[in-house]
Amino acid sequence: MENKTERIIIKNFINKTLGFRDSAVYLFKEINKLEVENVELDFKGVEFMSRSFAHEYLTQKSRSTKNIIEKNQKPSIERMLDAVENSFNRPNKIKVHPVKESPLILI
Numbered sequence: 001m002e003n004k005t006e007r008i009i010i011k012n013f014i015n016k017t018l019g020f021r022d023s024a025v026y027l028f029k030e031i032n033k034l035e036v037e038n039v040e041l042d043f044k045g046v047e048f049m050s051r052s053f054a055h056e057y058l059t060q061k062s063r064s065t066k067n068i069i070e071k072n073q074k075p076s077i078e079r080m081l082d083a084v085e086n087s088f089n090r091p092n093k094i095k096v097h098p099v100k101e102s103p104l105i106l107i
Contacts, residue, residue, distance in 0.1 A: 005040050018057075028060035040070075051084060
């Protein structure tokens, strides 16, 4: 694997609207095929990122062996990625406490 950097312009590779998990899976499938260590993802022109895309993107990124460098993210894209990443670290889980109940008697 070469120590070069491959640049991917997201809006040309996927779309300016990133809405689907499958798009993130496809992106990283292609990234992981590259014979370089460093991949620069250029978000210039990307207008929207859904929470589901952001979640899958971060999941795939954490599994990839590539060094991912993100460039030209709009503040809204950065905030979405930060929000989703924070939810990984502090998931809101519902605490359930089982209650012992007496069996039902049907007549």
